[in-house]
Amino acid sequence: MSRGxxxxxxxxxxxxxxxxxxxxxxxxxxxxxxxxxxxxxxWDADRLTEIGAHVGSAEFQDHARRAQTRPPVLRTHDKWGNRIDEVDYDPSYHSVIADAVRYGAHTSAWAEPGPGATVARAAAFMLFAQIEPGHACPISMTHAAVASLQHAPSLAEAWMPRLLSRHYSPELSAAKPGALIGMAMTEKQGGSDVRANTTRAVDAGGTYELTGHKWFCSAPMSDAFLVLAQTGDPGSGTARPSCFLVPRLTPDGERNPFRIQRLKDKLGNRSNASAEVEFDGTLGALVGEEGRGVRAIIDMVSRTRLDCVLGSAAGMRQAVAEALWHTRSRTAFGARLVDQPAMTAVLADLALEAEAATLTGLVLARAHDNDADDESAAFRRLAVPVAKYWITKRGPGHAYEALECLGGNGYTEDFPLAMRYREQPVMAVWEGSGNVMALDVLRALARDENAVEAFGAYLGATAGVYADYDAELEHMKTMLAAVGKSTSEGDAAALARPLTASMAVLLQAAVMLKLAPSPVAEAFIGARLVPNRTGLYGALPRGLDLAAVLERS
Structure with missing residues (x-):
């Protein structure tokens, strides 16, 4: 106390x-x-507005914070010693998933297909993932798994009512109306090389018995999983990966052998469990044809890769929103932080990145709608790996730069950007790392002429207006020609990353020119396509309308 x-x-x-x-x-x-x-x-603006208010509420943000700070716990046995293989989540995690399912962020595009349905679902998915990213994993896989189940009409008929349901229950029960789907593809000796899998599946008369170990199983408390396992005789060289739907419960309601060995201790994505699992006579139903498992599951992978783009864009939106909120409310050296030129440039650059990622993701979602024509389908074959490669890689650096805008606050767990910084790398790792994506782009260029033409037509539609855009387009074409003239796979692979990066930035620029206001599109081109550009945020050329960029955020 003072003297007084x-x-x-x-x-x-x-x-x-x-x-x-x-x-x-x-x-x-x-x-x-x-x-x-x-x-x-x-047409879905009212629902999205309702979601926007919900995820922006203090209550939802509290649930998101608790889900992130109270990670899941594995229980292999009950107190009597029975093997149960369950994962306990904080109730807040269940609350977040229940909300996402209730609003159709998982399968609304399948439940009510039509023009723009996948765009609306993508927007809902991003709004939830912006605040709590971990739950987005099972939400994404459930949406994407529907595409693979089309290869098995009888399975689709049995499972679709539950996948389209807006009801979520966390317990394992055959009686509950809703269901979520997980995935178990990779193994410790193979990773992305799924043809190296050793998990075996043996036909047991209409159903299959699986035996093997999966190194990564996402969302292990899901109701069923898409799994790759070898069928055929390995001794004769006829073994090939096949795709199976593996339920947690057998048709008679008993627990399918599904041994959760441990949960991964991950850098981020902490609210969502990822596990190693063991199959031992585990029952599975064939999806598609024997030996064509990659073909069956690739339909799922295309959509989960798109969701990696959407998830990265959602994270960028959160980062920009938090950085702007802080800098508009805080002063230093006699002025608001947001109004100080160096900070203004950083914030505008971050906002440009987030807007380009968001609009690119929505464009790709539109190409997945059920009314998409052949050209759109061809376009997405190339555009999805291009966007997945680039946008997910931009996420971690973007999160860091936004975190720095908050100063010391950003580095603490009291604010969400530390979580976001840990979260963003998973989008680049999951569903194919950078090299996998870049090499997938090379395969599409070599094998799918329609994809090349559709992608080229999209970029060409915005050419002839901005010299920097046209110069980058010519640079990309030069690299394409060099890939075409390569005399070995190694020579072509050496160009895979720079070529994919050029294609990605051009794709984003074309999207911005088509959909963003002119000052914003021009700012993006000035920030990303000018000669001698730097990779750091905030190093923008003079003369850009940064106020117009920030006003939109």
Missing amino acids: GHIRQTHAVTNQPPPRTGVNEFTASSALVEGVKALDAG
């Missing part, structure tokens, strides 16, 4: 932003609102 008996005011809080709650995360994002409308999903 008064308590000293040493802890008065000033110059700190208020809590960022009560913000409608949909209506606050001009890029998302305008992209949804431009890509034929404006």
Whole structure:
């Protein structure tokens, strides 16, 4: 106390932003609102507005925070010694998933197909993933698994009502109306090389028995999993990977052998469990044809790769929103941080990245709608791996730069950007790392002439206006020609990354020119396509309309 008996005011809080709650995360994002409308999903604006208000609420953010800070726990046995192989999650994690399912962020595009349906679902998915990213894994896989189940009409008929349900229950039960799907593809000796898998599947008269070990099984408390296992005789060289739907419960309601060996201790994605699992006579139903498992599961992978793009874009949106909230409320050296030129440039650059990622993801979603024509299908064959390669790689650096805008606050767990920084790398690793994506681009270029023509037509439609865009387009064509003239796979592979990066930035620039306001599109070209550009955020050329960029965020 002071000499006069008064308590000293040493802890008065000033110059700190208020809590960022009560913000409608949909209506606050001009890029998302305008992209949804431009890509034929404006009919769903009311639902998306409702979701935006919900995920921006203090209650939802509290659930997201608890889900991230109270990770799942494995219980292999019950107290009597019975093997149960269950994962306990914090109730907040279940609350988040229940909300996402209730609003159709998983399968609304399949439940109500039509023009813009996948765009609307993508927007809903991004809004939830912006605040709590871990739950997006089972939500994404459930959406994507529907495509693979089309290869097995009888399975689709049995499972689709539960996958399309808006009801979520966490327990393992055959009686519950809703279901989620997980995935177990990779093994410790193979990784992306799924043809090296050693898990075996033996026909047991209409169903199959699987035996083997999976190194990564995503969301192990899902109700069923798409799994790759070898069928055929390995001794005769006829063994080939086949795709199976493996339920946690057998048709008679008993637990399918599904031994969870351990949960992965991951860098991020902590609210979501990833496990090693053992199959031992585990029952599975064939999806598609024997020996063509990659063909059956690739339909799922294409959509989960798109969701990696959407998840990265959602993370960028969160990073920009938090950075702007802080810098608009905090002053230093006599002015708001947001108004100081060096900070303005950084924030505008971050906003450009987020908007380009968001609109690119929505464009790719539109190409997956059930009314998409052959050209759109060809376009997405090349555009998805191109975008997945680039946008997911931009995520971690973007999160770091936004974190730095908050100064010391950003480095603490009290604010969400430390979580986001840990979270973003998984989008680049999951469903094919950078080299896998770049090599997939080379395969599409070599094997799918329609994809090359469709992608080229998309880029060509915006040529002839900006010299920097045209120069990058010519540079990309030069690399394409060099790949075509390569005399070995090694020579072509050496160009895979720079070629894919050039294609990706051009794709984003074309998307911005088609969908963003002119000052914003021009700023993106100035920031990404000018000669001698730097990879660091905030090093922008003079003369860009940064106020127009920030106004949209």
